Amino acid sequence: MAKIGVFVCHCGENIASMVDTGKLVTAISGHPGVAFSSEYKYFCSDPGQETVKRAIRENNLTGVVVAACSPRMHEQTFRKACAEAGLNPYMLELANIREQCSWVHTDRIEATDKAIEITRALVEKVKRNNDLQPISVPVTRRAMVIGGGVAGIQAAIDIATAGREVVLVEREPSIGGHMSQISETFPTLDCSQCILTPRMVEAVQHPNIRVMTYAEVEEVDGFIGNFTVKVRSKARYVKMETCTGCGDCIQKCPVKKIPSEFECELGNRTAIYTPFAQAVPNVPVIDRSRCTYFKNGKCAICKKTCQIDSIDFEQEDKTEYIEVGAIVVATGFQVQNTSMYGEYGYGRYKDVITGLHFERLASASGPTAGKIKRPSDGKEPETVVFIQCAGSRDASKGVKYCSKICCMYTAKHAMLYAHKVHHGKSQIFYMDIRAAGKGYDEFTRRAIEEDEAGYIRGRVSKLYEENGKLIVRGVDTLLGKPVEVEADMVVLATAMVPQPDAKEFAQRIGIGYDEYGFFNEAHLKLRPVETSTAGIYLAGACQSPKDIPDSVSQASAAAAKVLGLFSKEQLEREPVVATVSDSTCAGCWGCVIACPYNAIDRKEITDRNGNLIKRVASVNPGLCQGCGTCVSFCRSNSIDLAGFTESQIFAEVMGL
Amino acid sequence: MGIQEQYRTDAANLLDSGAVKLVIGYGEGSTPERRRPIFIRSAEEVGRLVLDANCIANLSAYLVPEGLLSDGKSVAVFLKPDGIRSVNILAAEAQLNPEQVVILGFNIDAGLANPLPGRKANEFAPLLASLKSAGLSTDLQREADRLEQMTAVERFEYWKEQFSKCIKCYACRQVCPMCYCRRCIVDVNQPQWVNTSSHTLGNFEWNIIRAYHLAGRCVACGGCDRACPVNIPLRLLNHRMSKEALDTFDHFAGESADQKPVLATFRQDDPETFIL
Ligand SMILES: Cc1cc2nc3c(=O)[nH]c(=O)nc-3n(C[C@H](O)[C@H](O)[C@H](O)COP(=O)(O)OP(=O)(O)OC[C@H]3O[C@@H](n4cnc5c(N)ncnc54)[C@H](O)[C@@H]3O)c2cc1C
Ligand code: SF4
Ligand code: SF4
Ligand code: SF4
Ligand code: SF4
Numbered sequence: 001m002a003k004i005g006v007f008v009c010h011c012g013e014n015i016a017s018m019v020d021t022g023k024l025v026t027a028i029s030g031h032p033g034v035a036f037s038s039e040y041k042y043f044c045s046d047p048g049q050e051t052v053k054r055a056i057r058e059n060n061l062t063g064v065v066v067a068a069c070s071p072r073m074h075e076q077t078f079r080k081a082c083a084e085a086g087l088n089p090y091m092l093e094l095a096n097i098r099e100q101c102s103w104v105h106t107d108r109i110e111a112t113d114k115a116i117e118i119t120r121a122l123v124e125k126v127k128r129n130n131d132l133q134p135i136s137v138p139v140t141r142r143a144m145v146i147g148g149g150v151a152g153i154q155a156a157i158d159i160a161t162a163g164r165e166v167v168l169v170e171r172e173p174s175i176g177g178h179m180s181q182i183s184e185t186f187p188t189l190d191c192s193q194c195i196l197t198p199r200m201v202e203a204v205q206h207p208n209i210r211v212m213t214y215a216e217v218e219e220v221d222g223f224i225g226n227f228t229v230k231v232r233s234k235a236r237y238v239k240m241e242t243c244t245g246c247g248d249c250i251q252k253c254p255v256k257k258i259p260s261e262f263e264c265e266l267g268n269r270t271a272i273y274t275p276f277a278q279a280v281p282n283v284p285v286i287d288r289s290r291c292t293y294f295k296n297g298k299c300a301i302c303k304k305t306c307q308i309d310s311i312d313f314e315q316e317d318k319t320e321y322i323e324v325g326a327i328v329v330a331t332g333f334q335v336q337n338t339s340m341y342g343e344y345g346y347g348r349y350k351d352v353i354t355g356l357h358f359e360r361l362a363s364a365s366g367p368t369a370g371k372i373k374r375p376s377d378g379k380e381p382e383t384v385v386f387i388q389c390a391g392s393r394d395a396s397k398g399v400k401y402c403s404k405i406c407c408m409y410t411a412k413h414a415m416l417y418a419h420k421v422h423h424g425k426s427q428i429f430y431m432d433i434r435a436a437g438k439g440y441d442e443f444t445r446r447a448i449e450e451d452e453a454g455y456i457r458g459r460v461s462k463l464y465e466e467n468g469k470l471i472v473r474g475v476d477t478l479l480g481k482p483v484e485v486e487a488d489m490v491v492l493a494t495a496m497v498p499q500p501d502a503k504e505f506a507q508r509i510g511i512g513y514d515e516y517g518f519f520n521e522a523h524l525k526l527r528p529v530e531t532s533t534a535g536i537y538l539a540g541a542c543q544s545p546k547d548i549p550d551s552v553s554q555a556s557a558a559a560a561k562v563l564g565l566f567s568k569e570q571l572e573r574e575p576v577v578a579t580v581s582d583s584t585c586a587g588c589w590g591c592v593i594a595c596p597y598n599a600i601d602r603k604e605i606t607d608r609n610g611n612l613i614k615r616v617a618s619v620n621p622g623l624c625q626g627c628g629t630c631v632s633f634c635r636s637n638s639i640d641l642a643g644f645t646e647s648q649i650f651a652e653v654m655g656l
Numbered sequence: 657m658g659i660q661e662q663y664r665t666d667a668a669n670l671l672d673s674g675a676v677k678l679v680i681g682y683g684e685g686s687t688p689e690r691r692r693p694i695f696i697r698s699a700e701e702v703g704r705l706v707l708d709a710n711c712i713a714n715l716s717a718y719l720v721p722e723g724l725l726s727d728g729k730s731v732a733v734f735l736k737p738d739g740i741r742s743v744n745i746l747a748a749e750a751q752l753n754p755e756q757v758v759i760l761g762f763n764i765d766a767g768l769a770n771p772l773p774g775r776k777a778n779e780f781a782p783l784l785a786s787l788k789s790a791g792l793s794t795d796l797q798r799e800a801d802r803l804e805q806m807t808a809v810e811r812f813e814y815w816k817e818q819f820s821k822c823i824k825c826y827a828c829r830q831v832c833p834m835c836y837c838r839r840c841i842v843d844v845n846q847p848q849w850v851n852t853s854s855h856t857l858g859n860f861e862w863n864i865i866r867a868y869h870l871a872g873r874c875v876a877c878g879g880c881d882r883a884c885p886v887n888i889p890l891r892l893l894n895h896r897m898s899k900e901a902l903d904t905f906d907h908f909a910g911e912s913a914d915q916k917p918v919l920a921t922f923r924q925d926d927p928e929t930f931i932l
Contacts (some may be wrong), residue, residue, distance in 0.1 A: 504924070583839075584838055586837045586838055587751075588751070590749070591920070593917060633920050636837035636838070637849070638839075646844075647846065
């Protein structure tokens with residue numbers, strides 16, 4: 001005989017204000033099988049849980065229904081309480097009378113009736129529940145970090161230093177990401193390369209880190225603790241094992257006029273190249289689309305030059321499958337292409353550049369060796385106009401959000417400009433100055449007070465060229481007057497947007513993303529570095545615009561999550577898995593195709609003599625995630641899901 | 657030589673040479689214009705085969721009984737394009753090996769049966785592709801259009817009235833080549849998802865489940881519609897589902913033997929208008 005206990009929670013006022021809990025208790029206490037019922041202000045509290053435990057023990061309850069909030073909130077809490085009282089944790093059901101009832105209704109009588117129905121349905125279900133035992137699966141204690149920017153590097157080093165293996169996958173020829181392009185960094189103005197390069201070297205030299213550059217993740221299979229990742233290493237045409245990075249080949253390559261991506265096309269590179277001098281690994285790649293040898297079979301000068309024969313034109317892309325237990329996604333961002341702003345003339349006037357261009361101009365290792373020279377004629381600009389929010393906070397043309405870093409880097413640019421061009425004059429058009437962060441407001445104040453950055457509050461309406469000058473027109477909204485500035489160069493603080501392939505990438509590896517393509521965290525406040533796919537974590541600007549301190553903190557947080565997962569050899573999994581009925585399965589393999597976790601195999605049923613009788617589907621309980629896709633697909637109704645069996649669901653529905 | 661003579665000869669040759677162990681074709685029926693399936697195992701019997709414009713049943717349903725093909729030997733079968741499509745689906749759903757099915761293909765045009773070149777299902781790919789690009793239509797097109805014009809409530813009333821006639825004889829299921837499950841969901845009584853008594857709710861449950869189970873699989877052979885003793889226009893229901901599968905997911909049932917089930921797969925560019 002079922003002896004079900006029903007515990008009706010008030011959730012403070014959350015439920016009790018809309019549901020007559022007393023009436024609910026009375027109604028349910030008369031329901032067949034209900035042996036105990038009570039109500040309380042907060043069942044999730046310590047005394048509340050004690051009440052549940054005591055009732056289980058004293059009444060020998062065989063099942064429990066807590067009529068309260070969503071199972072997402074407290075299913076684990078009450079399962080634990082049941083287990084502590086000696087009841088199998090899967091003999092518990094939560095009747096959601098908060099999110100699905102009290103919160104969404106305005107009529108107390110109707111809401112109460114609905115709460116009674118919901119609770120009754122769950123009582124009917126729990127009567128048919130069975131004891132289930134958790135499943136243990138082994139954890140592969142190796143992590144993959146995708147993206148080798150500062151966030152990815154930090155996460156990799158943290159995990160590796162704690163003693164776990166890491167595979168760091170970067171699609172460019174070198175790790176480093178955007179930080180390697182930046183000249184000096186706010187709010188301290190230390191040189192970006194100087195603080196990043198040692199980290200890059202630490203990563204490649206770390207015995208626990210395997211760095212794969214020029215490589216892309218093509219597929220992710222499996223689940224938390226047991227992912228299989230397909231990685232394609234693109235052909236470099238240079239042998240990683242032997243190349244010493246002497247750079248002789250680069251010197252000799254005759255194709256020299258290729259606009260360098262790293263230099264934002266302000267400088268050139270050769271067909272065989274490393275993106276920058278401090279590249280890690282310091283092994284060049286051949287850009288097949290530009291190389292003369294690949295075009296017409298002639299040249300091969302690099303091959304002749306290399307003294308240790310490290311050039312290999314025959315190399316091919318290599319694919320491997322790597323087993324990992326956790327994945328940290330740190331694929332970063334890109335700066336928005338601002339050419340949609342006709343009024344700013346980006347792409348039309350050579351001397352209208354983005355903040356990233358400015359970083360390269362200001363960088364000691366950049367194309368101008370750190371001298372501020374404008375792109376059109378190489379002259380030192382006397383007046384520079386900076387336009388903030390060139391794309392951010394602009395719902396009509398750009399993006400709605402604030403890119404968070406532009407106020408700071410524009411202040412930094414104005415400072416660097418003042419330090420490098422002493423008589424130069426900077427004018428900054430801004431909407432607000434957002435400088436929240438340790439040392440940030442002080443930093444912008446310094447730009448204004450010490451380095452005489454001229455801030456004009458207002459937007460630029462028009463920009464055009466006249467007599468070799470860029471005329472910038474706008475309104476000073478504080479003075480309520482139009483302004484016009486004659487500038488030699490204009491720097492746009494363009495928005496930080498997701499990588500061009502972010503959405504497609506997210507779909508490929510199975511994580512969520514927002515309307516722009518920034519990857520979604522599981523909970524903005526409480527689980528900011530996890531994704532809703534268990535075992536996949538986020539770090540850096542791929543989640544939202546971030547500066548270096550934020551990216552690095554998040555990377556360490558993600559590493560901590562990974563290490564937490566790796567702290568045990570086995571992972572306890574919910575026993576909610578599917579099973580196939582051999583006798584009725586028609587072997588159509590629809591479920592095999594439908595299962596998003598590839599958890600279903602084909603099984604042969606043979607007679608005693610080994611003769612094949614039929615083939616049927618068979619679920620691997622180690623892989624099954626209990627999503628139920630197969631159950632809904634199977635036409636012959638041959639699959640059942642533990643914890644959500646057909647008869648349980650049926651009883652629940654009929655209980656309504 | 658007419659098509660009937662030609663195919664009788666072909667059937668005799670196939671049986672004589674041992675290329676097939678059985679020919680499934682049409683024979684005389686109970687009235688002059690009716691045809692019934694016949695099963696021929698020796699060349700002497702081919703004279704019983706009839707092929708004319710009355711041969712409309714989709715004989716592919718006779719390929720799936722358990723054990724028929726498990727010895728690895730081949731079977732020849734008379735099929736119209738709809739039947740060829742269902743062979744492809746049965747192959748895609750692992751119910752048969754298309755290499756074991758020798759097709760005696762024909763179509764019916766202007767009251768005549770005409771031969772279709774090809775022997776194995778994959779040889780008919782160009783024909784099926786042209787059918788796909790020609791789009792879906794039904795001989796009840798006006799009725800289909802009328803239903804399309806109705807409001808959801810009116811349409812519901814229409815089907816309620818139609819389904820109220822259903823006597824749950826399951827003839828529609830028995831005739832359909834796609835209904836090969838050893839145990840149909842209507843036969844499940846633990847729990848009893850589909851009510852077996854013939855009242856409106858149970859009838860709705862049954863007919864809607866069947867429509868869903870045939871989504872992206874029905875080849876519009878019309879077998880169910882003809883089998884239904886109470887004349888429920890089942891082809892209209894199936895036509896609507898096929899249209900949805902084709903228009904929304906570019907899925908033409910039985911286009912090839914490696915087609916994936918439309919309800920079990922997705923493509924990255926699938927429309928997501930239904931996701932709120
Ligand atoms: C103009 C400008 C100036 C800035 N100045 C400062 C400053 O002074 N101080 C400060 O704190 N911050 C500054 N920032 C912000 C800083 O650049 C970012 O916070 C930081 O680079 C974010 O690091 P990340 O690792 O998340 O991303 P990224 O640096 O973008 O690195 C991502 C890496 O992942 C790789 N990747 C992408 N997709 C894939 C894939 N599918 N597979 C494999 N690899 C992939 C990329 O190639 C890249 O190497 C500035 C930004 C800009 C635009
Ligand atoms: S979908 Fe159902 S019938 Fe088809 S293989 Fe899977 S379990 Fe068997
Ligand atoms: S419930 Fe079915 S579809 Fe979902 S993971 Fe398990 S086997 Fe795959
Ligand atoms: S549902 Fe009807 S028309 Fe469609 S394939 Fe089956 S029998 Fe033919
Ligand atoms: S053939 Fe007609 S009456 Fe019989 S079950 Fe099918 S729809 Fe109902």
